[in-house]
Amino acid sequence: MSNFDLGEIFENNVGKPLKKLFKYGDTDETSDPVKRSRVLLKSRDKNAPSINAPTSTLVLAIRVTSSNIIHFLQKGDYISEDLGEDLYQCTKFLWIGSQQDFNEQISSLFLPYNFGVQSTEESEYDVYLLRIQLRDYDEGFMPNISSNRRADAFLRLPEIGKLADISKRLAINSCENIGFYQC
């Protein structure tokens, strides 16, 4: 580990491209994604839910076959009002919870080097995860909601959500039994 700077690698590969994507506020430069998200939350506007708000963090899983959208997001191009529609169409399953729950249950999937969960043998079932910080509570992202309300919530996403992180390519089984539900 001492031979290379994890923080620098993360920042160059994930952090910098993401900086372009934030719709409001500036990103934090911290290399640890968990710490970074905490600092980031502090700097967000006053309407932001507290760190323990039950629905402050949204995680979307996008199958690798729709990786075009990931490339668009990484480049920072094409962020527009219809990003929500694109994300709705590509999301296979999702998770919503407090920042604390996220840190406990999900955040390890976003670590730049976590060989236990990243896809070693590429499969069509692999996914990318997107972490989105929500400014407002939106019941449309909750489980067991009609697809009509779910679509509405995604279309509101450019207004209420801020893209915070993109995971590496993950094996599908790394997302098992941690509370994801179908989109």
Place this chain on the structure above:
Amino acid sequence: MKDLLSATRELLSQLGTEVVGIANEYSDIFGDPTISEQLNRFRIAYEEAISNLDSPTFRIATIGTTSSGKSTIVNALIGRKIAPMEADEMSAGILTLSSSADRKMIIENVEGAVWETGEWSGVSDEELYTHIRDRVMLPYHEKRKLKELPAPQITVLGSLLPVEDRSLLNLPDGVNLEFVDLPGLKSVQDRTNLKVIQKRVNKAFSLVALDYGQVDEQHRKQLLEELKKVVNYLQGRTDSMIFILNRVDLRNSGDLPLEERIAKLQVEIQEILSLPDPPDIIPFSSLLLYYAQCAWGTVAQTEASQVSHDKRSQLLKAMFMDCSGTINQYTQGNRKLKNWFRNIEDSLEDGEPVDDETMRQILQYALAWSGGEKFWYCLRERLFDAFPVLVIAPILAGVLESYQALFTSVDSIVQTRRLETVEEINVKREWVSQRRKELSIRVQKSYSEFKQDVERIIENLKKSAIDANPETRVAIELQMKGLQGFGGLLDAIQEVEKDLNLKIMRPIKDALKKNKPSHELEEKLLQVVNPSLTRELIKAYDMAGRRLINFSRFDKGFVKEVREDDKQAIREVEADERSVRKLYQAVRQAMSARAEFMLQAQSKKIETSVQTLINQKIVELIIYAQEVLPDLNLSEAIIADFKRNMSDNTLTLPSEKMFALIDPVVVNPITAAVKIGEEQVTEYRESGSCFKTVNPVSVTHDIMQEVSLRQVILPDFDTMADQWASGVSNAKSTLWDSLRGWIIKYMDSTNIVLNESINEMLNLIERGLQEQLIRLEQDLNLEIETLENLESRNKSSQKIACQLESIAIKNA
């Protein structure tokens, strides 16, 4: 291409001669019923291939995004004005332009055609153009507003520029060319038309037209998304595709430099279509080339033009009028050239004809400035690579499969003839009988396992009501089992559901909530639903919107209460109910049509998905067959026979009618006290504070009566959309059932074909062994030398087949 074609013809002819020679010389072997049947199949496939190689056709399909000028491009490339250019809806049919010495137009009599159909000969281009536009496309466009219709299919035979001037594409003599001008995706909203178009596109080299006016920052994302849909839905072959960025003459000085714009677009197209390399994008000004090329005609520039002076003058005048910007741009700084063009324009105004030599020069400039020159160069290069894949490989596929099946069977029989003792034969007979049983058990077991897997996977997928994430669980299971291929199927179904949500339910809900004018909704729906269904939906939307105004808001709905004995009010409320039911019915019809279209659009993905899944099982069985049948060339014979038989057993998606929506109307019979009149009564009331007196007072009282009321509750707009969404969600389960039935049916037929091939080949071997036994008993055995001669001839024919195969798959 010419050499390749000659080499293919020569090799195929050699293969035919070899096979006929072997069959005649070894008639006892070829007398076996299986081998005789295989020889017959080979003969039929061989004759068909010879005939197709004699006059092969290279097909070029033009597809493109909205208003990209596909028809103008086609006319410019063929040198004739045939494809209607006025508006997108005038190109809503399938127009095939085929090279021929005859001038003919054939309009197919498709079911429900409301336009003239039949054959016309010797018609001028002007008449053809007017006929196609006014008597086919226009009636089609008008009638499809009222009912769903199949698109017109028109074939125009005659001269085409790249065939008359073969140097443009280096097209060898005898190779025909066909341009297929296809409608834009906006004009194709139903499954039947999409299916017809997909069949035409996936056999052709595609020219994909894009409109330069849409590549700015504001529109580019939308353009790329439309492009992705055009290519994917129409099933264009991404390995054989050139992009034409049309109308670059619209550029203005503030735009990004063209090279920079194209480089950016290349990266984006490569990414969005997942291409291995950056695509060829040709900047193009189709209008300039169209005028100049049509003013010259279809012949090579080395010959005399056949275009009349009048027609030429007319086209050139139009060129000076419409393309003056481009001409000015390219003649800037070259006074001599500018004057030369001005002089021609003046001569035209004076009514003087433009001679062939001047016309040649104009055409040269137009080719250079419009991007035509670059286009022909690029297509010429690409054609060289695409020709084996798109033309030769499909012609050779059938004959090579038949040959392989025949060759391996003959080889198996030859091996039985090498057995020299009765004991050896008996041992082999016993061995074959034993293996027949083992193989049959194994195939059956593998098939049952597969069937169980499919059953369980689909049952799990249907559990969305009790499992929050059934697809993930299924994907994990599939991955654990090493089964790739199901992902496409999982995605396809979810994609259909989401598309219906975004493209149909949401716009209607929004329009209802915001009380939008119907034309706004109509515009949105016409993008995805055919005009006749959109018309029905808009009528229902208008009616329901008007009726709901008379309802009161109530929790999650609208409510209205009327007296059962008020006949007029009951009639009104029944009309209200009908209007909402009608809206639901129209939504259901639109969603069904769109879902069918979307499933067809994704048919390739779904079919590939299922095929991949089934192929994994087949490969398993083939490996097993190779293990248990190492002798007598048996496994090779079974595989070759199976492959040939499977080529007739293609997988196609079934048609489905779906979606049932719940009745939105809730009617409650209630009773309530209602005022039926008033009455005057006298009441006695105290008045005064110290000295109270009681005085009679006359008061009016309501007369109340218990009456029966009809309470009608209708859902509010959000609840309506929820109910439609729930209809789609429920239909998913039916759809999964139907897909399960379809997969299993296909697997059943695969299983039958495989068993037939196994039995056919084992029977062949048993007959061969029996024959050899008789030969030994009668001392008629073929000499080793004869067998070796047969084997050597078989090998030499195999060598020819391998050479042919390498031509066919060289660039595939």
